[in-house]
Amino acid sequence: MIQLTTARLAKAQTRVSVPHRHLMPPQRLRAAIWPKTRSHVAQTLLSVLLMLAATSAVAQPVANTNRGIVVAHDNVIELLDHTGKNLIWKSDGLPTPQAIAESNERIAVLDPLANEARIVELATGRGTTVQTGETPIAGVFIGPTLYLLERDARALERIGADGTRASISTGADPAFLRAANGRLYLYVRGEGVVQEVSTSPFAIRRSVRVTPFASDFQVDAKNAYIVDPHGAKIGIVNLDSMQSAGSIDVGAVPVSFAFASAGTSLTARTLAVADPSAKKVWIIEGAQSVTQAFTRGFLRGLIGLGLFGSGTSNFPTGVDRVFVRGARWYAFDSSSGTLYRFTKSSSSVVAKNIHSFAVAPEGVFYWDDAVRRLHQAD
């Protein structure tokens, strides 16, 4: 097998390697650029050896549903109750499951490597396996209908409850699929386009050009947010007008985010942004109109509230995913498989060497392949 993949191995790698703002505490920055001592190297090696044993395992996706916790592993799918201890049903699964889409009645386990999806009734565990287009990376249910984003087919496919199928073409490298207000929103990463898709008729309705190569894309009822790690910004698209609504500067290399709060009369909607370069989660305000911003600023000044104190949380390793469930905030370091719970001022480790998990009202659930059991933490 010919690789010829590394013709430019010696090329400089500087795109996002150096935080371009002075956001890193001096001590941490020194640690990053100073030569390591012998003992530091030895310690590093030891931790790597320990990590290797754990991180070479494969993810077993876990999802929280209204009927319990679903886990897909080893060609089976299991539904356990909300404690994660009692098996409700067990169904045939897929060889290399990577993601689970869920609705109140059904789930769809996606296997992007094998190009398969298994759609299962939550009530009974009965399901069907369907062949998909190339690389189904994401799925969304709207009612009983499943929508699958097939990245390497460059297609969005609709699979009805009766099995009828339809497909529309997207641009190059469609990377994210979200739903809001009964519509679907795609982020086409290679072209830097957000596309709005109506479900009836099943068609691309509107598009807007945004920054390409973003690392995360989320929507709420009013806006779409696009995380640009290279530009250290979060771009905003107003979904009413499908026009750009500006951007928010954040961190050194923001990678992903979650909605941290819905906003009140005193505060705008807040976003928790994972920045692995700075080893922080930034808490920032989301989109708000000029009037809203003025009013909130006036009220805060009037009653003397500060905005989040230091505004950041620190982590021993660089976290690159954030999850919010009510008042509980979690950050995940995908390189080491470490899950943290954090607040505005502190963080603590919830689990180590995990690959996939679900945040439920009862806690965090993850599959431990070593003992082949679902664990609950926190």
Next chain:
Amino acid sequence: MRRLLIAIAFVATPAFAQTTRIASDFEIAQMQQQLARSHDFLSQLSGHLNLGDARLTRGESTLARREYAQAYELAAHERLDARRASDLARYATATSYAALAEGKLGRDAHAFELSEEAIRYESGEAKTWNLYASTMSLLGKPAKAASASRNAVALARRDLAQSPGLDNRLDLAVYEYALASALNETGQAREAEQLLVEVTSSLRSPDFDFVRAQIAHLEAFESYSSARGQAAAYISLLNRSQLRLAALYESRGDAERARRQYENVLAARSDDPTALAGIARLSQSGEHFAEAFDANPFSLSLVRDYQRYLATHRDEQAEGDSAGARMRRVLIAMNRGDLHTAKTALDQLDQQFPDNDTLRTLRADLNKPSELPSFLRAGATTATPSASDLRSLIALFNDDRLTPEQRMALDKLTMTNVAQFDDAGSENHQTIFEKGDIDGVRFRFSEPMAFNGDFAAHAPLRLTYRVLGASNDELLLEPIQLEGAR
């Protein structure tokens, strides 16, 4: 210069010192030296990946896996180190290489996850997509590889438009080559051919005069799967593109164009094993097969091609003591049914090249239970067995796998074949024969037998006989009748 370097290769690989050089000896020695001298991540990584690939082409998968495992450990260490240092571009690159190494180790699911992680961080880099494509090709997912390669080519074209230069031109050619390879695997041969023609034309254009001059100055010729620097990348890419194009032409029956591409490869490097095998396949010449076997004695595809060739070239001989010649002697012996000879020769090769996949495969072929000839199953009383039937009988006797019922059936069976005897004695109008062969299968009688009449040795004669048994590669026959062949 090249001879001197080859001499160094012999020193570095004493196992091959007594034989003709295998083409990849030089690359292996170079990579071993690189690993010993350069300790930076990329030198170590490319060293292990290239060594693994070179080992794999020689049927040394155990050694190859060891190299790939080391490459994975290096990449896994690098990605954690990069993450700790908050160097996310380095993290993405290391993650891509970790995915590639996992792909080479056959750990598909983890390779896929790591590839996805890399593009989450660096989806705007052509290099990341190209590594993604390479990993998907390793996993046997050409459609995913093609899609990723298209992204790589689009980004590389953007980069070239923004900054026209030799590096970006070479990068684009690398990615177009990868795209062509993936398209070819998905059956899109027309587009693959267009791309490969574009790549080879581009590489031969005056744009690359500078690199060609550099290569001439260095007298460089080695080809790597993970090439570093302009010269190595140029040589490797031109080599692989021409080979890919040749294979494409060959698969659609355009022998002339295929031969031209193989000859282009050999013009740059006369011992390229793939090109030599291609020429041998097209020419069906024993001489060319001999050259191909000397370049790589352990290519399984070459072995299979040669076995097909031997089916119509029963008088093939292999002279010399190179590993390639000894390998051909094994195959010739197998083809003639001289299983004992084949096993002995294979044992000797095994001692010198332990743990070799190709030798293991041939041993399995040799040990494969022979089928019972159909005339024994049908309960016939007369038969004209083929050479293959007779070889099966020898194997069945040697392995003691004939049932008592089958032995009884064989005792009742009278067979007739055209035979040639080795030497003849004569007295009183009688001719004395002891041994000979039937269609290449050796036989002997239990003692010299006198036949009425004058018969010549080494001439076709019609022999009717019963089979008594077999010893090593010889059948023991009881003659019933001999007459001149009509």
